[in-house]
Amino acid sequence: MILTEQTPVPEAALPLEPFKAHLRLGTGFGEDSLQDEVLISFLRAAIAAIEARTGKVLISRQFDLNMHQWRDPSAQVLPLVPVASVETVVMIDAAGLETVLVSDMYRLIQDSQHPQLCPTGSLLPTVATGGALRISLTAGMADNWGALPADLGQAVLMLAAHYYQYRDDTGLSGGCMPFGVTSLIERYRVVRLSLGRVI
Incomplete structure (x- = not known):
């Protein structure tokens, strides 16, 4: 991460x-x-x-979180508090091809201690072998x-x-x-x- x-x-x-x-x-x-x-x-x-x-x-500003796999595909805890919004979630395959997830595939659960990115279905999309993912978000108290x-x-x-x-x-x-x-x-x-x- x-x-x-x-x-x-x-x-x-x-x-x-x-x-x-x-x-x-x-x-x-x-x-x-x-x-x-x-x-x-x-x-x-x-x-x-x-x-x-x-x-x-x-102070609110933008961050990118890069990972090789979800820690938990049922609910990915985000390492920043508080998270105001998730702008994009990008899946990257082994060849480096990027695919932006449709925003209705996930939702942000705001929390004062452990905000989470959760799927609207059962699990977040599987990351391709040798691939990665990038979450772009805005975080800040003010x-x-x-x-x-x-x-x-x-x-x-x-x-x-x-x-x-x-x-x-x-x-x-x-x-x-x-x-x-x-x-x-x-x-x-x-x-x-x-x-x-x-x-």
């Missing part, structure tokens, strides 16, 4: 001005945009880290920054500020995340099932 982000978070959707205010950067000096590029990079890094930790896509839950938005600003403050520190351990950020995002973490246990 290979998940590819087709459209990055648009720069216009990033909270650059709120981030500057959060950092209490000075304004009115004629060089207000001098650090914009580095601030945007910290915002993107913070969004990516929080998405990885929670399993939730914050189309713009203002539509995000306030606690997630605050967590992104706090984590980006942490990255900014310690940008020259190479001694931080991998996966370091401030406690305040962790507590803000805890309720959004995807519940994972393993051998009958919730983890």
Whole structure:
């Protein structure tokens, strides 16, 4: 399974001005945009880290999911939350010939933890030997920054500020995340099932 982000978070959707205010950067000096590029990079890094930790896509964008077989032809669990729509499902044979499935052959079951692509019949179509499939979908909690839950938005600003403050520190351990950020995002973490246990 290979998940590819087709459209990055648009720069216009990033909270650059709120981030500057959060950092209490000075304004009115004629060089207000001098650090914009580095601030945007910290915002993107913070969004990516929080998405990885929670399993939730914050700002809506498009992804492609490439697979060689269905994990379960009766219901394929999708690795992104929340999934807003499935645009296309493409079957690829061993010779690379692509066939787009008719949309009435499947349906999206939206779920806050484990969205699924399900057949309208009994099973999803069989993938040819040596073939593959590609699911193109849109996932995300909000189309713009203002539509995000306030606690997630605050967590992104706090984590980006942490990255900014310690940008020259190479001694931080991998996966370091401030406690305040962790507590803000805890309720959004995807519940994972393993051998009958919730983890």
